[in-house]
Amino acid sequence: MKIIVPMAGRGSRLRPHTLTVPKPLIPVAGQPIVHRLVSDIAKVLGEPIEEIAFILGDPAFFGDDVVSSLTSLAESLGAKASIYRQDEPLGTGHAIMSAAPSLSGPAVIAYADTLIRADFDLDKDADAAIWVKQVDRPEAYGVVKLNDNKEIVELVEKPQEFVSDLAVIGIYYFKDVGVLKNELQYVLDNNIINGGEYQINDGIKRMMANGKVFVTGKVDEWMDCGNKNVTVETNTRMLGFLEKDGEKLISGAITQENATIIPPCYIGDNVTLRNTTVGPNVSIGDDCVLEDTTIKNSLVQTKTVIKNATLDNAMIGNNAVYNGSHTTISIGDYSVLE
Known part of the structure; x- marks a missing residue:
């Protein structure tokens, strides 16, 4: 199993704290966001992690100290660390393709601006899974639409009419991430752009159109670290969880x-x-x-x-x-x- 972590963004909503430190390395409850996220995903997967690929931005900001921290994180989980650079901020799909040499075999893709608490068995027989969380205001999120077999058949961004209340949280599993790689390559080659960027959703939609089966992976808690107020709130919630865990x-x-x-x-x-x-x-x-x-x-x-x-x-x-x-x-x- 591999974990792919796009984290090239500058975290502008969390300034001034991200002027000198990349957002994924901001500590919450004593541990950097990306360290806690990756460690929690590894626990959920419950199997050895072969490689963790980190996709970083400008080396002047994501420098040697960042690389050293991420390498130590991967090694602590018994995995190889691979470091890639996204030279231009051209979207989620473009970021993933910056790690093209690592896009093969089973993998989880996780965006490093969120934290989760989860305890479930991932359906590894499905072609892919998208982690979701039930929310009160689905019109504010990207959500999944399910068929009668509880399979994901559509991704809908901020629906004005009710589609479902299962919001996409930015964590995905692919039985063979090489399939996503091929579809994203088509997106890039054909200049398929949404919102001015190349999006992971366009690759996923092509996979669905080609008959790949997507299921949901539900998390118990989903905590954002997007700005100062929600990061402080996430720190509070995480401290409560860790105290209950006896840490x-x-x-x-x-x-x-x-x-x-x-x-x-x-x-x-x-x-x-x-x-x-x-x-x-x-x-x-x-x-x-x-x-x-x-x-x-x-x-x-x-x-x-x-x-x-x-x-x-x-x-x-x-x-x-x-x-x-x-x-x-x-x-x-x-x-x-x-």
Whole structure:
């Protein structure tokens, strides 16, 4: 089994946090989004992963440190890491085809801007599966249309009339991803463009037209990391899941002086808490210092100093300094507010 991870986008909706760090490497509940996503997919599949192919953008932004992080992720799952570049942002189909040499055999394609919780047996007898989640407002999503045999027969983008309430979440399984490769090559060769880009859906629709059977894979939870507010919310939800799973979330290497921790919280190594209350629903990365602060429902990355603050629904980047009275903030790496 292979996992193909297109992650070349710059994550503009999550700025300023993605000005210096690619969105898939933003930590949620103490672990980068892409690390958590790929690890959770590997658990769902329940079989050895042969290769993980990552599709990155501009090397000036997705540099050696990103490649090193992703290589370590693949190796931790016993897989080979393959790194590809999408030189131009020409759509989801174009991104996948940037990894053409890896597009053979059974594979999962997963876009690295979402997190899932799932526990199900994937129907590997079908030609393909599309992960979906039941939603309240299907008109805001791309959805699947099913026939009487519960097979997917159509993909409909933001339907104005009810088609189904099963939204596509951006994770796919192909029994032979080489079939998708061939159809996407046809899309590229014939300049089939939707929304100004080459789309994975056009390759999938060609597969359906040629008789390939698509089924659904349903997830229990689908969490977005598209912008600051939903990323903080996803951090809260993930902390709750991890606490129920019994995972250790608080490092033994922290310093507390008149400090209170209200779980669930993730607290990394070498964190100092003085006259501070943390939680609930807070993630704090390594090497941070918090003094005279109350913080809840927030996400703080690494090597950041926070003083004299009362924070709620806040997101603070790496190597930042914050000393102030605002409550709901979003400040990026290397920012100083004193």
